[in-house]
Amino acid sequence: GEEVAQTPKHLVRGEGQKAKLYCAPIKGHSYVFWYQQVLKNEFKFLISFQNENVFDETGMPKERFSAKCLPNSPCSLEIQATKLEDSAVYFCASSQPERDRFFGPGTRLTVL
Amino acid sequence: EDQVTQSPEALRLQEGESSSLNCSYTVSGLRGLFWYRQDPGKGPEFLFTLYSAGEEKEKERLKATLTKKESFLHITAPKPEDSATYLCAVTSAGGGNKLTFGTGTQLKVEL
Numbered sequence: 001g002e003e004v005a006q007t008p009k010h011l012v013r014g015e016g017q018k019a020k021l022y023c024a025p026i027k028g029h030s031y032v033f034w035y036q037q038v039l040k041n042e043f044k045f046l047i048s049f050q051n052e053n054v055f056d057e058t059g060m061p062k063e064r065f066s067a068k069c070l071p072n073s074p075c076s077l078e079i080q081a082t083k084l085e086d087s088a089v090y091f092c093a094s095s096q097p098e099r100d101r102f103f104g105p106g107t108r109l110t111v112l
Numbered sequence: 113e114d115q116v117t118q119s120p121e122a123l124r125l126q127e128g129e130s131s132s133l134n135c136s137y138t139v140s141g142l143r144g145l146f147w148y149r150q151d152p153g154k155g156p157e158f159l160f161t162l163y164s165a166g167e168e169k170e171k172e173r174l175k176a177t178l179t180k181k182e183s184f185l186h187i188t189a190p191k192p193e194d195s196a197t198y199l200c201a202v203t204s205a206g207g208g209n210k211l212t213f214g215t216g217t218q219l220k221v222e223l
Contacts, residue, residue, distance in 0.1 A: 044211040059210070
């Protein structure tokens, strides 16, 4: 597609439940990035992929967060046993190598 | 560690009143400087990428420039629909390929 697609738009989970977010990058883009926006304008990098391979996972809280990008499937970000502090908007972005980077509309996760 | 600072935090302009937003950066080997616009409840909308000092890019009423220490986003004769938060971000040789964001400038353009 011509735009980065993210589903669902909103997700509500009770504390301790699992949350799974999906991202379809722009067709032809080999890089996918996940960011977390907690406070109004603070973006925290989580993880990036080059095709289906993890490129940089330095931002991932490894105990509960995992992510995958498999061929012919949307990329996913999964949070096991969600906590209140996981409430945020999660953005996915995609790009070609060293080129313009485009963001999706985000998934708002609310943990109650 | 890469650092990006944007100023001012908030800016209120009258329609037609031109101004500039600033993004200063400290990085180890700049690879790219990105400008985005973000409306409430939406994802960042891509505006420009600048790669080297002296580079300039324009789109409608917006013009982005880059020096070795900072970037400016010039807004000429703004309209109310230009109201949004403008975000600056960098990638660097020392930071992998992740974007490091500033905290944005919230722009409001009034009639």
